[in-house]
Every structure is written in structure tokens, then in C-alpha cells.
Amino acid sequence: SDALTQPPSVSVSPGQTATIPCYADRFDNKYVCWYQQKPGQSPVLVIFQDTKRPSGIPERFSGSSSGNTATLTIRETQAIDEAHYYCQAWDVSAVLFGGGTLLTVL
Amino acid sequence: QVQLQESGPGLVKPSETLSLTCTVSNGSISNYYWSWIRQPPGKGLEWIGYNQYGGISNYNSSLKSRVSITVDTSKNHFSLKLTSVTAADTAVYYCARQRTRGSHPFDYWGPGTLVTVS
Numbered sequence: 001s002d003a004l005t006q007p008p009s010v011s012v013s014p015g016q017t018a019t020i021p022c023y024a025d026r027f028d029n030k031y032v033c034w035y036q037q038k039p040g041q042s043p044v045l046v047i048f049q050d051t052k053r054p055s056g057i058p059e060r061f062s063g064s065s066s067g068n069t070a071t072l073t074i075r076e077t078q079a080i081d082e083a084h085y086y087c088q089a090w091d092v093s094a095v096l097f098g099g100g101t102l103l104t105v106l
Numbered sequence: 107q108v109q110l111q112e113s114g115p116g117l118v119k120p121s122e123t124l125s126l127t128c129t130v131s132n133g134s135i136s137n138y139y140w141s142w143i144r145q146p147p148g149k150g151l152e153w154i155g156y157n158q159y160g161g162i163s164n165y166n167s168s169l170k171s172r173v174s175i176t177v178d179t180s181k182n183h184f185s186l187k188l189t190s191v192t193a194a195d196t197a198v199y200y201c202a203r204q205r206t207r208g209s210h211p212f213d214y215w216g217p218g219t220l221v222t223v224s
Contacts (some may be wrong), residue, residue, distance in 0.1 A: 032211030043151065048208065048209050088211070089209070090210040094164055094167075097151045097152065098149070
């Protein structure tokens, strides 16, 4: 099955836009979810089905997918957005997680 | 609001069986996949497997020979058993509710419980 690949780290300045990619050999019909995890906390779902936001997640968070890349975008990044972000997909009845990206807000 | 809470021993000896339970509150245990995910210290998330009441289950191929997940609707909880543990199984173990359609997201998570194999 496909693996999901993420860069280990991404840096962004406060107020700027952060983009975090997630690569697969091919996404085909696989939808992607994104989770935010802060130190000592459980992951929180921030995007599902490529582009949808659960209730309570700020509109600054958005997702997209094209070809072999899914992307999490955070507009107007704030210090509270500093966290690890994981992509996740569903592949032939199994779950795939990306290795995670640490977003640093400098 | 659905709540999940893991429980079980925090210390397991090598070669023994790790057993954890996740109690589900404020929600039915039907119609979802009930899943376990783990995270070794300082590392990323690793999916262990899921079970849906009614018999549908699937496990990470790397753990399949050692893992079992069962659902008990009478107690509104589900359980994980992982046999023949080694130090490599030391991790925070999370239980989570997983939707059964679309991207199959994990929409509710427990707080996690650290299990040390030593």
C-alpha cells in the first residue's frame, strides 16, 4: 500500500500563510484528513475528506488535494497553531498516517 | 459530547500481553469503527487496528499476528490485546472513534495512556 510522506518541519512567521504537504504515490480515490497535535495532548481533527472542517475549527484552516499531493493551509498563522500536523488516508480498509510535520511559528 | 477513556496497566513485562480498555460515554458504540492508535515517545502516530460491532475488523499488517480488538456493547467499551510485547511496544496508546465513510476520520480520541514495557 502507499505510504504518506510529510516534511519533518515547516516554519512560518506570525500572520503569514503556512502550507504543509502530504505526498502519496497516488491518492486516486483516497480522501485525506489532517490532525493537529500539541505536546502532551491527543490529536485533534482539523480537516476531513480533503477540504471539510469539523465544527469548532477556525476558517483559517483549509485543505486541498491534487494529483499525488494533499495540502493543509493555515492562513494568518498564530502562535497557538504551533504543533505537529499529521495527514491520514484510508487505503483498502487500512489506515495510513504520514510521519508528521512540526509547524514552528517564528 | 462523546468521551473516550483508556484504562489498563501502565507497565507490562517483556513477552507478556498488553491489555487496555476504552470506555465510551455519551454515545452509542454501534455504527462506527472503534480504533487503537499508538505513539512511541517522540515519534509519530501508528495505527493499530479497528473493530466495528458486527464483525468487521482490520489490523496493521505489521502487528496483525499479535493484536486483537474486541467490542462489548453491553458495557459500551472496546478492548485491545497485544501479545508478546517488547520494548518497541512502549508508547502512548490512544483509543479513537472512526467514521465508516469518506476519509474515515478519527473524530473523537481518548486522552491516551502511556504503556511501558520493562
